[in-house]
Amino acid sequence: MKRIDAIQAIYPAIADHVVVTIMGATAAELFACGHRPNFFYLEHAMGLASSMGLGIALARPDLKVIVLDGDGSVLMNLGGLSTMARSGPPNLVQIVFDNEVLLSVGVSFTTATADVANIEGIARESGVPRTATCKRVEELRECVDMALASNELTTIVAKVEPVGPKSFFIDPHMLENRFEFERALRRMGDSKPIGDVNE
Amino acid sequence: MPVSSQNSQLIYDALKSAGVRLVSALPETWLVHLVGLADDDPEMILVRLAKEEEGIGISAGAHLAGVSSAMLMQNHGFLASVNSIVSLAQLYRIPLLMLISFRGEFGETDPWQTEGGGVTIPVLDALGIPWKRLDSPSVVKKSIQDAMTLSSANLRPVALLLCRDLMWEDAN
Numbered sequence: 001m002k003r004i005d006a007i008q009a010i011y012p013a014i015a016d017h018v019v020v021t022i023m024g025a026t027a028a029e030l031f032a033c034g035h036r037p038n039f040f041y042l043e044h045a046m047g048l049a050s051s052m053g054l055g056i057a058l059a060r061p062d063l064k065v066i067v068l069d070g071d072g073s074v075l076m077n078l079g080g081l082s083t084m085a086r087s088g089p090p091n092l093v094q095i096v097f098d099n100e101v102l103l104s105v106g107v108s109f110t111t112a113t114a115d116v117a118n119i120e121g122i123a124r125e126s127g128v129p130r131t132a133t134c135k136r137v138e139e140l141r142e143c144v145d146m147a148l149a150s151n152e153l154t155t156i157v158a159k160v161e162p163v164g165p166k167s168f169f170i171d172p173h174m175l176e177n178r179f180e181f182e183r184a185l186r187r188m189g190d191s192k193p194i195g196d197v198n199e
Numbered sequence: 200m201p202v203s204s205q206n207s208q209l210i211y212d213a214l215k216s217a218g219v220r221l222v223s224a225l226p227e228t229w230l231v232h233l234v235g236l237a238d239d240d241p242e243m244i245l246v247r248l249a250k251e252e253e254g255i256g257i258s259a260g261a262h263l264a265g266v267s268s269a270m271l272m273q274n275h276g277f278l279a280s281v282n283s284i285v286s287l288a289q290l291y292r293i294p295l296l297m298l299i300s301f302r303g304e305f306g307e308t309d310p311w312q313t314e315g316g317g318v319t320i321p322v323l324d325a326l327g328i329p330w331k332r333l334d335s336p337s338v339v340k341k342s343i344q345d346a347m348t349l350s351s352a353n354l355r356p357v358a359l360l361l362c363r364d365l366m367w368e369d370a371n
Contacts (some may be wrong), residue, residue, distance in 0.1 A: 077250075
């Protein structure tokens with residue numbers, strides 16, 4: 001499956017929730033499906049999208065948080081999987097698009113998932129209670145729907161082809177996105193954030 | 200253990216009154232009481248980290264979700280987190296309250312702590328991070344509140360250095 005097709009297929013399920021995506025191709029493909037102020041494109045700090053998602057999920061248990069991650073990013077922050085599992089927020093779904101390469105530097109630099117590593121296995125043995133690996137778009141859509149309905153921390157690995165968009169164009173600017181995202185979160189959900197002193 | 204439980208309580212109370220509701224931590228000896236206080240407090244979310252830089256991401260997420268947070272780490276953990284501080288907290292203007300146990304200063308007995316002690320302040324300065332030493336109980340409450348105030352105003356990281364004189368009670 002192509003990642004862009006996968007993102008298009010799950011877009012209706014995730015669009016009304018909090019979404020944090022990794023940089024580059026994944027961010028650009030999500031943007032191409034339609035920007036929303038509740039989407040945050042983490043354009044740097046590779047590996048920390050899942051940590052950001054964890055912070056949001058713990059701070060706002062009334063919201064569902066979806067992290068669009070990648071094999072290269074997850075491998076940079078493997079300890080973060082165990083931290084996520086240990087904290088275990090039920091409102092967090094991590095979707096790892098595994099294309100087995102660091103695509104933004106070209107297909108020649110493969111990651112360890114091309115040879116030996118299995119991210120679903122690492123997530124499961126780190127203690128993530130729900131895990132899955134999907135190879136087809138329809139399968140992924142069902143998996144994401146079930147994860148969002150389950151109310152349980154989930155990691156889904158989506159095996160995708162190593163192809164990306166022609167352009168990494170995103171508008172809003174990073175800082176504009178940061179502030180609109182913060183504002184969007186204030187308007188979402190049904191409860192005040194824990195410890196919010198400004199409301 | 201001669202870690203000051205009294206001063207740890209003072210720091211913890213100051214964090215709470217400054218509005219901190221989430222603490223991410225990777226403990227070392229000087230921080231054990233502080234982590235324990237966060238763990239025992241039902242009003243506090245404690246995230247036990249595997250590596251310090253995760254805490255930058257967690258604090259960024261918590262901030263954008265409206266919750267004030269603090270990080271507890273050793274100066275070597277701060278040194279290990281430099282890229283995440285630059286590439287997330289500074290790039291995206293995230294206020295980040297870092298409480299850093301300042302190992303390797305005068306009085307340090309562990310040889311392995313000494314190199315990191317010598318470069319901590321130069322690295323903070325190179326990053327342009329405002330910092331202050333907490334070396335006496337009398338400055339704790341105001342300094343923590345002031346650090347939070349500045350960080351919330353300039354949307355950047357700030358550092359408080361937890362010093363030996365505050366954290367450690369030497370048996371004299």
